[in-house]
């Protein structure tokens with residue numbers, strides 16, 4: 001699969017509580033909590049770093065997870081959050097890091 | 106337990122002020138007859154002071170931020186404040202009368218990712234609404250604002266405070282909310298003025314009217330369930346806390362004073378003199394509020410309603426003791442279930458020669 005880029009939507013609220021990220025979408029008021037691993041991916045979603053690199057740096061290196069398993073889990077997580085408009089996904093880097101879609105969106 | 110309840114529980118355990126209500130001004134362009142505020146500006150926090158407070162709240166873990174007033178848009182820097190709050194990724198709810206919201210303001214709120222806007226509507230009839238706000242044309246302007254905000258795809262809640270002047274209009278306001286696609290909430294609570302003046306309490310709707318509100322399916326849903334006699338309170342109830350005030354929630358005035366809640370004006374510190382987190386963690390007042398369990402309430406702990414009552418410790422405080430009963434909530438519990446509160450029985454006992462008119466009238 002060609003690489004993907006992920007950026008945090010501007011239409012969400014987010015805060016860490018006891019190590020877990022709480023996220024609420026302003027669009028449909030859906031409320032999520034992310035576990036530690038997902039929180040690390042979320043924080044790395046700067047719109048510029050390729051997802052494959054995020055998986056290595058934010059997940060495999062930090063949590064000792066097998067790269068293939070991690071990649072599959074992160075892909076599923078990214079798809080789920082993008083369905084709710086919480087993460088923006090593109091096959092090109094975003095213009096404005098973590099502040100929403102640029103031309104690529 | 107829902108996810109949000111779980112987060113609340115975790116915030117309680119970790120001592121995190123998850124929800125903060127910040128009034129950015131007490132100035133207002135309406136002069137509502139029931140308002141508890143002094144609208145003069147006595148030295149509001151500056152833009153940079155507010156931004157600094159918001160930074161501190163984000164660091165303290167606050168997630169839900171309510172921006173309110175007064176009228177928030179009386180501050181020319183309101184959108185600058187809002188923008189800063191959203192940069193810090195708060196979930197922002199705005200309370201406003203909507204009078205100054207047109208298409209451009211609604212668009213800006215949408216672009217900044219506001220979660221919802223609450224607008225006060227007192228009646229569907231302009232004459233009644235405008236007589237309460239004392240601003241001619243205000244109903245039309247508030248309704249126009251709701252339309253502008255809704256057309257941006259934002260959520261709107263219509264808050265309908267019920268008082269003597271608009272007692273019969275809740276059905277009309279509810280129909281208006283439906284037509285506008287807004288959520289409707291009804292609030293029969295009139296609170297004393299911040300300076301302790303209780304004269305506006307005579308605007309509270311009479312008990313019999315409260316009773317009919319509580320038995321109205323359109324307002325409360327399942328009446329049988331809502332008005333059911335309270336179950337015998339167990340240890341979990343008596344060991345529990347009254348509400349979120351001071352536990353996971355706090356209130357900050359436009360002058361930087363910190364209270365446990367907007368309806369609980371217990372001075373607990375000021376962000377101009379201390380860091381917010383210092384106040385939150387170390388204020389003796391907030392720690393006193395936190396130390397009170399239901400079993401420590403001398404009257405309420407003996408009351409059959411204690412587990413289901415909406416008892417507000419802030420209203421109790423304004424009545425004289427944060428450990429005491431809140432008469433307005435006694436009245437609500439009584440009108441809802443027909444069962445007198447411990448406070449009513451105590452007062453009746455203290456005035457034994459006075460017939461229990463209040464209580465007898467209810468069984469009619």
Ligand code: SF4
Pocket residue numbers: 347348349350366367368369415416417418419420
């Ligand atoms: S019960 Fe009163 S003090 Fe507690 S959160 Fe509600 S309004 Fe505030």
Ligand code: SF4
Pocket residue numbers: 404405406408409410411414415416429430431432434435436438439446447448449
């Ligand atoms: S009904 Fe009155 S006495 Fe009973 S718990 Fe509520 S506030 Fe306290």
